[in-house]
Amino acid sequence: MTQSATELPPAAEPTEQRRPALSPSRASDFKQCPLLYRFRAVDKIPETPSKAQVRGTLVHAVLERLFALPAEQRVPAKAKELLDPVWAELSEQNPEWTVLFEEDGGADAANWPAAAGELLDTYFSLEDPSALEPQACEQRVETELGSGVRLRGYIDRVDVAETGEVRIVDYKTGAAPREIGEVKAMFQMKFYALVLWRLRGEVPHQLKLLYLTDGQSLTYAPDEAELRRFERTLEAIWQAILKAGKTGDFRANRSKLCNWCDHKARCPEFGGVPPAYPGWPEPDGGDETVLDRAD
Numbered sequence: 001m002t003q004s005a006t007e008l009p010p011a012a013e014p015t016e017q018r019r020p021a022l023s024p025s026r027a028s029d030f031k032q033c034p035l036l037y038r039f040r041a042v043d044k045i046p047e048t049p050s051k052a053q054v055r056g057t058l059v060h061a062v063l064e065r066l067f068a069l070p071a072e073q074r075v076p077a078k079a080k081e082l083l084d085p086v087w088a089e090l091s092e093q094n095p096e097w098t099v100l101f102e103e104d105g106g107a108d109a110a111n112w113p114a115a116a117g118e119l120l121d122t123y124f125s126l127e128d129p130s131a132l133e134p135q136a137c138e139q140r141v142e143t144e145l146g147s148g149v150r151l152r153g154y155i156d157r158v159d160v161a162e163t164g165e166v167r168i169v170d171y172k173t174g175a176a177p178r179e180i181g182e183v184k185a186m187f188q189m190k191f192y193a194l195v196l197w198r199l200r201g202e203v204p205h206q207l208k209l210l211y212l213t214d215g216q217s218l219t220y221a222p223d224e225a226e227l228r229r230f231e232r233t234l235e236a237i238w239q240a241i242l243k244a245g246k247t248g249d250f251r252a253n254r255s256k257l258c259n260w261c262d263h264k265a266r267c268p269e270f271g272g273v274p275p276a277y278p279g280w281p282e283p284d285g286g287d288e289t290v291l292d293r294a295d
C-alpha cells in the first residue's frame with residue numbers, strides 16, 4: 001500500500017543498540033537543571049513516582065484503550081470500566097506502584113481509582129472522543145536533524161483532519177501548578193511539532209494541551225520560523241549535554257521546581273553530595289520513561 005502524505009512513517013522500533021537521542025523530558029531536565037539531567041539520564045537513579053504520576057499513567061493508558069474501541073463505545077461509562085483492568089495490568093508490570101496507595105492504612109488503595117475517574121470525567125467535558133478518529137495514540141516518533149542530533153519521544157495523540165491538517169494532542173494530568181507546568185508543556189509540544197515536521201515535511205497545524213486536573217485546554221499554532229529557532233535551541237542543548245558528559249560538569253540550578261525534585265538529598269544546593277560521576281552512558285543518553293509521558 002502506498003503511504004499517503006498525511007500518514008506517519010512507521011515508528012522506528014526500539015533496538016538494543018539505539019543511538020543516543022534527545023527526548024523532550026530529558027532536554028527539559030537539562031534546561032531546568034543540568035544536575036537533574038545527570039541524575040536521571042547518566043546515573044539513572046531510580047525515582048519514587050508520585051501518586052499523581054501513577055494516576056496520570058493509568059489515565060493515559062485508559063484513553064489509549066478507549067480510542068482503540070469503535071467510536072460509539074467511547075463513552076464515560078466505558079472509560080471507567082477500563083480503569084480496573086488497565087490498573088491490574090500496570091500494577092502487575094510495576095508492583096512497586098501499588099505500595100504508594102497502601103499508605104494511611106490502605107484507604108487510598110480503595111479510593112484512588114475513583115480519583116482517576118474524576119480525571120476521565122474532566123476529559124469528557126473537554127472533548128467527545130466518539131467524534132474523533134485519531135491517526136495514532138501513544139505514537140513513538142524518532143528523527144534526525146540535519147546537524148545529526150537525534151530526537152525521540154512519544155506523542156499522546158495525533159489527529160489528522162480530512163483536509164490533511166495535523167493536530168498534536170497531549171493530556172496533562174500532573175499535580176504541579178499549571179503556570180509552572182505550562183512552559184515545560186509548550187517546550188514538549190514544540191519538540192513533537194518539530195519531529196512531525198521533519199517526518200512529514202509539513203508543520204503541524206495545531207498543538208493542543210488538555211489539562212485534566214482543572215478542565216482547561218490550550219491550543220497553539222506553530223510556524224516554520226519558530227520551529228527552525230527551536231531546532232537550533234535543541235542542537236545547542238545537545239551540544240551542552242555532550243560537553244558536560246565529557247567532563248562530568250553538570251551544574252545544579254536551584255529554582256522553585258526543586259520542590260518536585262526527587263534528588264534533594266544528593267544535591268549540593270541542599271547540602272547533599274552527588275555520587276561519583278559514572279561517565280557518559282552508551283548507547284543511549286536520553287530515554288523517556290512511562291512516567292515521563294504522564295506528567
Ligand code: SF4
Pocket residue numbers: 033035036252253254255257258261262263264267268269270
Ligand atoms: S534539587 Fe534542584 S538544584 Fe538540586 S538537582 Fe534537583 S532540580 Fe537540580
